[in-house]
Amino acid sequence: MSNQSIKIFKGNIVFTKTKNEFTILENGYIVIKDDKIEEVSSSIPEKYKDINVIDHGNKLIIPGFVDTHLHAPQFPNRGLGLDKELLPWLETYTFPEEAKYSDLNYAKKVYKRLISELWKNGVTRSCIFNTIHKESTKLLLDMFIKSGLGAFVGKVNMDRNSSSDLTENTQQSLKDTEEILREYIDKSDIVKPIVTPRFVPSCTPELMKGLGELAKKYNAHVQSHLSENPSEVAWVKELHPEFDTYGSVYDHFGLFGQQPTVMAHCVHSDDNEISLMKKNGVFVSHCPHSNYNLSSGIAPVRKFLNQGVKVSLGSDISGGHTASSLHCMVAAVQASKMRWIDSEGELDSLTTSEAFYLATKGGGEFFGKVGSFEKEYDFDALIIDDRNLGELDITIKERIQRFIYIGDDRNILERYVTGKKIEEPKFD
Amino acid sequence: MSNQSIKIFKGNIVFTKTKNEFTILENGYIVIKDDKIEEVSSSIPEKYKDINVIDHGNKLIIPGFVDTHLHAPQFPNRGLGLDKELLPWLETYTFPEEAKYSDLNYAKKVYKRLISELWKNGVTRSCIFNTIHKESTKLLLDMFIKSGLGAFVGKVNMDRNSSSDLTENTQQSLKDTEEILREYIDKSDIVKPIVTPRFVPSCTPELMKGLGELAKKYNAHVQSHLSENPSEVAWVKELHPEFDTYGSVYDHFGLFGQQPTVMAHCVHSDDNEISLMKKNGVFVSHCPHSNYNLSSGIAPVRKFLNQGVKVSLGSDISGGHTASSLHCMVAAVQASKMRWIDSEGELDSLTTSEAFYLATKGGGEFFGKVGSFEKEYDFDALIIDDRNLGELDITIKERIQRFIYIGDDRNILERYVTGKKIEEPKFD
Numbered sequence: 001m002s003n004q005s006i007k008i009f010k011g012n013i014v015f016t017k018t019k020n021e022f023t024i025l026e027n028g029y030i031v032i033k034d035d036k037i038e039e040v041s042s043s044i045p046e047k048y049k050d051i052n053v054i055d056h057g058n059k060l061i062i063p064g065f066v067d068t069h070l071h072a073p074q075f076p077n078r079g080l081g082l083d084k085e086l087l088p089w090l091e092t093y094t095f096p097e098e099a100k101y102s103d104l105n106y107a108k109k110v111y112k113r114l115i116s117e118l119w120k121n122g123v124t125r126s127c128i129f130n131t132i133h134k135e136s137t138k139l140l141l142d143m144f145i146k147s148g149l150g151a152f153v154g155k156v157n158m159d160r161n162s163s164s165d166l167t168e169n170t171q172q173s174l175k176d177t178e179e180i181l182r183e184y185i186d187k188s189d190i191v192k193p194i195v196t197p198r199f200v201p202s203c204t205p206e207l208m209k210g211l212g213e214l215a216k217k218y219n220a221h222v223q224s225h226l227s228e229n230p231s232e233v234a235w236v237k238e239l240h241p242e243f244d245t246y247g248s249v250y251d252h253f254g255l256f257g258q259q260p261t262v263m264a265h266c267v268h269s270d271d272n273e274i275s276l277m278k279k280n281g282v283f284v285s286h287c288p289h290s291n292y293n294l295s296s297g298i299a300p301v302r303k304f305l306n307q308g309v310k311v312s313l314g315s316d317i318s319g320g321h322t323a324s325s326l327h328c329m330v331a332a333v334q335a336s337k338m339r340w341i342d343s344e345g346e347l348d349s350l351t352t353s354e355a356f357y358l359a360t361k362g363g364g365e366f367f368g369k370v371g372s373f374e375k376e377y378d379f380d381a382l383i384i385d386d387r388n389l390g391e392l393d394i395t396i397k398e399r400i401q402r403f404i405y406i407g408d409d410r411n412i413l414e415r416y417v418t419g420k421k422i423e424e425p426k427f428d
Numbered sequence: 429m430s431n432q433s434i435k436i437f438k439g440n441i442v443f444t445k446t447k448n449e450f451t452i453l454e455n456g457y458i459v460i461k462d463d464k465i466e467e468v469s470s471s472i473p474e475k476y477k478d479i480n481v482i483d484h485g486n487k488l489i490i491p492g493f494v495d496t497h498l499h500a501p502q503f504p505n506r507g508l509g510l511d512k513e514l515l516p517w518l519e520t521y522t523f524p525e526e527a528k529y530s531d532l533n534y535a536k537k538v539y540k541r542l543i544s545e546l547w548k549n550g551v552t553r554s555c556i557f558n559t560i561h562k563e564s565t566k567l568l569l570d571m572f573i574k575s576g577l578g579a580f581v582g583k584v585n586m587d588r589n590s591s592s593d594l595t596e597n598t599q600q601s602l603k604d605t606e607e608i609l610r611e612y613i614d615k616s617d618i619v620k621p622i623v624t625p626r627f628v629p630s631c632t633p634e635l636m637k638g639l640g641e642l643a644k645k646y647n648a649h650v651q652s653h654l655s656e657n658p659s660e661v662a663w664v665k666e667l668h669p670e671f672d673t674y675g676s677v678y679d680h681f682g683l684f685g686q687q688p689t690v691m692a693h694c695v696h697s698d699d700n701e702i703s704l705m706k707k708n709g710v711f712v713s714h715c716p717h718s719n720y721n722l723s724s725g726i727a728p729v730r731k732f733l734n735q736g737v738k739v740s741l742g743s744d745i746s747g748g749h750t751a752s753s754l755h756c757m758v759a760a761v762q763a764s765k766m767r768w769i770d771s772e773g774e775l776d777s778l779t780t781s782e783a784f785y786l787a788t789k790g791g792g793e794f795f796g797k798v799g800s801f802e803k804e805y806d807f808d809a810l811i812i813d814d815r816n817l818g819e820l821d822i823t824i825k826e827r828i829q830r831f832i833y834i835g836d837d838r839n840i841l842e843r844y845v846t847g848k849k850i851e852e853p854k855f856d
Binding site: 076078079080082083113289292293295297298321322330333334335337338340341342349351352389390391394398401402403404405406408 | 510
């Protein structure tokens with residue numbers, strides 16, 4: 001074994017192997033070999049005694065955050081127009097903004113700011129919707145590769161029920177998607193294209209069928225929206241009365257777990273849809289801020305967890321206003337408490353460790369062995385200095401809870417992705 | 429008229445004279461005379477043409493934020509223990525911390541950090557619960573006076589159903605309260621003692637009666653908690669079956685609007701209680717983050733507003749985790765959207781201007797002519813630099829919305845209280 005490929009970090013190590021509790025190693029060690037976790041232990045293993053330890057003292061070392069749902073072109077709209085529900089908000093704010101991304105100069109300006117914001121907030125992996133535009137999607141893929149952050153980036157597909165400047169020709173949409181998949185699927189280990197039908201109402205059956213085939217052909221991941229809003233669910237039922245649930249439409253076209261798939265929202269998923277998600281291993285991207293802001297409701301996260309459905313967290317910029325995974329964790333816990341009340345105590349609220357799990361390992365699983373400090377996991381990590389949040393003579397578990405609730409990007413000192421320290425992204 | 433006492437500020441002026449809309453003066457002028465607003469106008473009035481204008485360029489000028497409910501001694505507990513409901517949370521986290529404030533050195537260390545946090549977040553006026561301790565309450569009053577920020581600070585009264593180290597002797601409790609009122613009621617124009625029965629379950633009728641009399645004698649304001657949690661409401665009903673509502677108990681003892689009164693939470697106030705609040709002019713301090721965190725529920729803010737009850741915003745540190753009025757505004761809007769769903773569309777959600785109103789003029793009214801830029805109002809203001817939030821070529825209304833949703837303390841450049849610029853508080 002060459003010791004050259006080994007790094008050892010020391011500090012207060014916190015992660016969630018399971019959602020039920022924090023695993024905490026006070027003054028513990030993480031041994032990283034070839035950019036992956038080799039082991040985590042309370043004392044330094046004898047065989048590594050000659051290796052220089054990078055000592056982070058009393059700081060916290062936690063997994064990087066994973067954001068499984070956000071829209072790059074909506075970044076400039078954060079905090080705007082949130083007096084509307086989903087469908088009118090799309091028409092008024094979202095679609096006009098998305099039409100601008102045929103202009104690569106404009107796109108680049110926005111993407112720079114988006115990637116910096118993700119970096120700042122310690123979001124080391126993310127699942128991104130771009131627009132319909134092929135060239136700007138490639139630009140965003142290239143910019144993520146340059147940044148060192150991990151991401152799945154999808155050219156959006158939509159060929160019906162959209163404004164004229166965003167409605168694609170079906171064959172052209174598939175052709176552009178395939179071109180991106182071919183060029184980028186193997187270009188980077190951590191930045192990849194993802195098949196991205198916008199949502200059922202904006203995709204013809206022919207387009208969904210073609211996208212399902214492309215996902216399979218290129219072994220690509222899939223992302224879309226599901227059961228966000230009652231009007232949207234009713235619209236899908238009207239468009240496809242032949243299917244039992246909204247999710248069944250995607251399923252029919254090979255876009256519901258046939259390849260690894262994440263579905264954003266799932267606020268109004270019924271028991272049949274939840275069963276299908278469980279059966280197919282479909283991930284939920286729970287986006288509580290967006291579901292609040294667009295008056296969509298509160299997703300039954302406890303029900304998903306009880307039934308073994310995989311759940312992750314999404315910011316849903318700009319339905320959600322904040323890229324902060326901390327804010328999303330807090331909102332997830334808070335929303336679950338309102339759901340606990342609504343269910344008259346049937347659906348337990350989320351604990352802090354569960355929210356942390358959703359924001360790390362829960363979403364990380366969509367990327368592979370990501371989001372935890374277990375053997376063979378990619379070393380994606382954040383170094384947290386929480387001295388400004390109060391006294392440090394409380395337990396490490398209390399310190400991580402306090403950081404989640406009252407910390408912000410200023411507490412994140414360093415970010416690592418697959419073992420490499422990521423500096424603030426700079427683009428020309 | 430001496431021009432020496434006149435100051436003129438220029439910038440993009442935003443405030444809410446009424447809750448229904450933002451009043452916006454793009455590149456407008458605020459004329460301040462003797463620390464109060466003289467006028468606000470789009471061009472500089474002729475008679476002031478010789479006065480030097482303090483030009484804030486393209487920045488926003490908004491009223492300072494008003495936080496009508498928070499607990500100073502709970503500041504170190506922010507973000508801790510939020511997996512519990514109100515009553516167990518009080519027992520486990522709150523009361524043990526509050527017992528420490530007989531130690532003035534400990535108290536001072538916490539108060540320094542609290543006042544700095546309020547300053548940082550642009551909270552220019554606040555209503556504060558301290559502990560039962562007389563000396564630490566005086567210390568906190570003195571520290572606020574030194575800081576230049578406005579505050580009502582209350583020595584908490586509790587003489588039943590509390591842990592032994594926090595249960596007061598009734599007469600001593602009244603005596604200590606009177607001593608503080610006598611010494612401080614006229615000491616400062618903007619920092620004053622406030623009568624603060626903790627809540628009905630912890631105050632005997634004798635204590636409440638005495639506090640009502642003291643409030644009247646010293647013409648002092650009153651604050652307490654009301655109808656936060658179903659168990660608490662049931663407990664009050666059990667203690668006082670002779671009263672129609674929880675609020676009626678306070679009312680009976682002269683603590684419900686006989687002097688200006690603010691009641692925190694009011695999540696479970698029924699129609700009778702709401703009518704009494706309206707009749708007596710009692711202010712609600714709506715604390716959405718706390719109500720989420722402690723699983724209390726969502727207050728019927730729209731119902732309060734429809735019925736003409738005065739509503740303000742509270743952080744409720746540390747039931748609420750954040751001192752940011754921006755976060756509280758967003759939570760208020762989001763909570764109202766969930767209440768809109770629960771009421772099947774009967775209770776409209778809050779607009780952004782309504783949330784802003786609650787955080788400025790709504791709470792400011794409790795302090796006098798505070799929280800708006802109207803003639804004779806105290807000039808309490810924040811200068812906002814929002815350049816880092818995105819492009820500035822959107823409307824001023826959109827810029828204020830964006831600041832509310834995605835801004836933070838870093839966007840607050842300057843803070844003014846009654847016309848004076850307030851620097852970051854420094855204590856020995």
